[in-house]
Amino acid sequence: MVKRTIVKIDESKCNGCGQCVAPCAEGAIQIVDGKAKIVSEDLCDGMGFCVGICPTGALSVEERHTIEFNREKAEAQPAKTDESIRCFMCRSGESERYLIPARHNMESIWVCTRCLPALIHG
Ligand code: SF4
Secondary structure, three states: OOOEEEEEOOOOOOOOOOOOOOOOOOOEEEEOOOOEEEHHHHHHHOOOOOOOOOOOOOOOEEEEEEEEOHHHHOOOOOOOOOOOOEEOOOOEEEOOOOEEEEEEEEEEEEEEEEEEEEEHHO
């Protein structure tokens, strides 16, 4: 066991929408019985890339004792794409541009790196 950052899921706030599954490149999050779950804590690197996309605020990052992140296991997870993930401004998908989850006007959105400056600076 080590003390490190890891994603925390508040099941009382989770509506099971599944929007947090695709952003987790390591495959640590899956929907089980209608709720998001960390299926294997050694797959969660605690970076929190999923946090910004949750529309209900169910995801956060905390520091606690858990098992170590297993980079080899994480990198061996099958790659997955989600065609519903697109930049909210230009509609580019993840095969075209780098996409970043963000909160904007009280909504969870994806924005590509080309549109991000316009979002920030107007
Ligand atoms: S994005 Fe949030 S509400 Fe949707 S499944 Fe994930 S934790 Fe639950």
